[in-house]
Amino acid sequence: MKFLFDRDTWQEVYDSLSKNKLRSVLTMVGVWWGILLLIGLLGSAKGIENSFNRLFGSFATNSVFVWGQSTSKPFKGFQEGKQVRLSLSDAKKVEENVEGIEFVVPRNQNQAFVVRNFLSGTFGINGDYPLLDKVQKKKMTKGRFINQSDIDENKKVTVISEEIYKQLFEKDEEAIGQYIQINSINFKVIGLFENGNVNMGPTSDIHIPFTTFQQIYNQGEEIGWMMITGKPEYDIKQIEADAKLILRNLNKIHPEDKRAFGSFNLGSEFAKVAGFLKGMQFLTWFVGIATLIAGVFAIGNILLITVKERTKEIGVRRAIGATPFEIKRQIVVEAVFITLIAGFFGIISGGWILILIDKTIGQGDDAWMVNASVSIGIVFIALIILVVLGTLIGLIPAFKATSIKPIDALREE
């Protein structure tokens, strides 16, 4: 390994490469382009993944929504077409009996006429538990979300979105502590939040405590739907099936009644997109590495020609005492060196492209590429691949160079 730190080794490499600059540069273009593509594509894929994660980041993605519909089969004396309404006790049973559940969040919604001073509108009103904030993180801009004491005391408080605030309040007006009328009942505004880019379920712009909702709409134990989130290591499809089974039992519904419960499995939808992202990453690696290999082959090719041109020089070197190993080593070092230099340039310009992407389409809240980047680990992997490929490809011209007898090499003109 000593020769790697020997100035002369590099002097030799520099001499023979700089002797024909154009050829060296053209040779490097292939590898440069390969690694540029690899870095650019991987970074972009990462950017898309990041933007995707940002969209869903506030959301427990391993979740399913279940609501009641009407039955399609008669069962235990009930005719088909029975309206199914889920209740709080259903939610509790599901939470207690299904394996792998993290949270069950019962929710209610209704439309209501909302008035503040002279401004008014009809909006969806949600009755919610504080737990909602755990599965669907609210980005609070002011104040707080509903808490347990709001629930316990049936407080008439509300958390509203920025959109509602804009419709009901004057610009720059302080909202916290003010009152709005929902169905002619005064509610104190305790928090403002910003809606994320992705909303699951009906738009939820106004939240009030669940218990307060029960009271003003006289809901009793009934709930609109429940949001079930599974622990990350559990399959959300299985959880959905288990939950529905329990719900059928509790509500006296035919075991094969498909229509009784409606559901939306966010987990499996999410899995599709995640699968797509994985596929994209695989494709990226594939294309990048394939291009890289093509580039390295180009280097091998050029070095082969170079060796042919240098036959006589190699003959002279051997006549004055260079061993075949020294000649081979020299050529392999040249191959690796040229691949690495091209690789470095590729990585640097790939980085520039990612910076450019970030500066142009990576900015703002609705950017579809966020923080397009590659990790250092990937860069190292790429470099190791380059060294390995460079060495392998360098061996071909190296053996070619020493396969000619020195006497024949010297005769070459």
Next chain:
Amino acid sequence: MLKIEKLHKSYPIGDSSLHVLKGIDLSVEEGEMVAIMGSSGSGKSTLLNIIGMLDEADEGDYVLDGVKIENLTEKKAAVYRNKFLGFIFQSFNLINYKNALENVALPLYYQGMNRKQRQEEGMFHLGKVGLADWAKHLPNELSGGQKQRVAIARALAAKPKLLLADEPTGALDTTTSYEIMEFIQQLNDEGKTILMVTHEEDIANMCKRIVRLKDGVIMEDTFVNQVRASQYV
């Protein structure tokens, strides 16, 4: 110094083979200056190449400086070449992207000498051929004679026991040829053993011994009165 017995060499040509050396016996003592002469095809270059370990004989013994040269692997041959032999070629064979000094220092590089020492040795030998001022010049900036002098300096750098010259003056005009010969004679005067292939009578007569080859055998082996090149220069 050098002893060759019953040396045979043939080259395959298609199905048949061409018998180039047909039993050469030659012995050269230290300090000799031998010219090998012969028309083209006489086998003189082949003989020199075998002596130079660039080529291997089919049959016969070859002892150089007490070392029997046999079963040469490329690696062994390279080490021997580096240790025992200095080459001077007709077409100089300098590496054209290396300057004079780097060319001279190259054998030392393969001997594993460190850079500083190499530079000093290289400069010393360049000085000996009178080209110290040209150390940083590339071969294409030098005249033919200068190139050959650089080549000689390179051959000397490794301190060889035997200097092999293949038509050292073949690519030079008469005046320059004599300059080079004068130089080679000086080396011989200092005790270097020199073997050269030439087909020019006047050059051969500047050696101390002439070996004439014809059709692969030695026709004549005579010691001659050396003509000093200096009288022409």
